[in-house]
Amino acid sequence: xxxxxxxxxxxxxxxxxxxxxxxxxxxxxxxxxxxxxERVDYPDYGIIVAxxxxxxxFEKGILICGTGIGMSIVANKVKGIRAAxxxxxYEAKLSREHNDANILTxxxxxxxxxxxxxxxxxxxxxEFTGGRHKVRIDKISMIEEDEL
Ligand code: RB5
Numbered sequence: 001x002x003x004x005x006x007x008x009x010x011x012x013x014x015x016x017x018x019x020x021x022x023x024x025x026x027x028x029x030x031x032x033x034x035x036x037x038e039r040v041d042y043p044d045y046g047i048i049v050a051x052x053x054x055x056x057x058f059e060k061g062i063l064i065c066g067t068g069i070g071m072s073i074v075a076n077k078v079k080g081i082r083a084a085x086x087x088x089x090y091e092a093k094l095s096r097e098h099n100d101a102n103i104l105t106x107x108x109x110x111x112x113x114x115x116x117x118x119x120x121x122x123x124x125x126x127e128f129t130g131g132r133h134k135v136r137i138d139k140i141s142m143i144e145e146d147e148l
Contacts, residue, residue: 001124004058006032006049008042011064011071011108014116018062021117027124030058046074053102054080061103062120068107075103079144082137087111089122096126098133 003022007015012034022029032048034040042065053061061083063071068085075083083103084095087110095101104123106116128134142148 001027001059002057003027003029003124004032004049004052004061005029005063006034006045006061006071007064007108008034008045008066008070009037009039010042010066011106012037014064014106014108014111014113017113017116018064018120021120025121025124042070043074046071047078050075050078050081050083050103054078059102060124062106063103064106064108066107066109068105068110072103072105075105080141082140086119086123088115089118092119092123093126096123097129098136100128100133100137 005015005018019029019031033045046063049061049063052058063075065071072083072085075081081103082099082101083105084099084101085105086092086095139148
């Protein structure tokens with residue numbers, strides 16, 4: 001599994017921690033920035049990661065800004081992306097089982113590192129349930145095609 005990751009300045013510190021966890025779990029990743037705590041605009045990083053996942057080069061993506069809200073708004077503009085803002089492991093689990101979320105967004109100013117680590121661990125290790133949930137995901141795809 002290869003993960004695309006990105007953050008703005010408010011997510012930078014959590015992104016650096018996230019890289020350590022991914023290395024600990026032997027999960028490969030590409031860091032699309034930002035590469036310092038200097039102030040930047042989250043759409044510039046969110047769009048790069050979302051497009052990289054949508055194009056199929058990465059199975060999943062993780063985006064971090066101050067609240068996780070801006071990154072989720074940006075990522076969900078990209079066709080094929082289902083970005084989920086998760087603040088606890090239960091949301092992370094359901095975002096995979098029910099929504100087949102392919103991008104996780106996190107709030108670097110909201111979450112402590114331990115909680116964030118557990119959210120990421122659960123999110124990466126939970127599979128999509130399919131079945132009735134697949135029917136709903138297909139309807140989201142139809143909305144993207146203007147067929148619903
Ligand atoms: C940056 O100050 C902040 O607005 C951004 O990180 C994010 O929280 C936006 O949703």
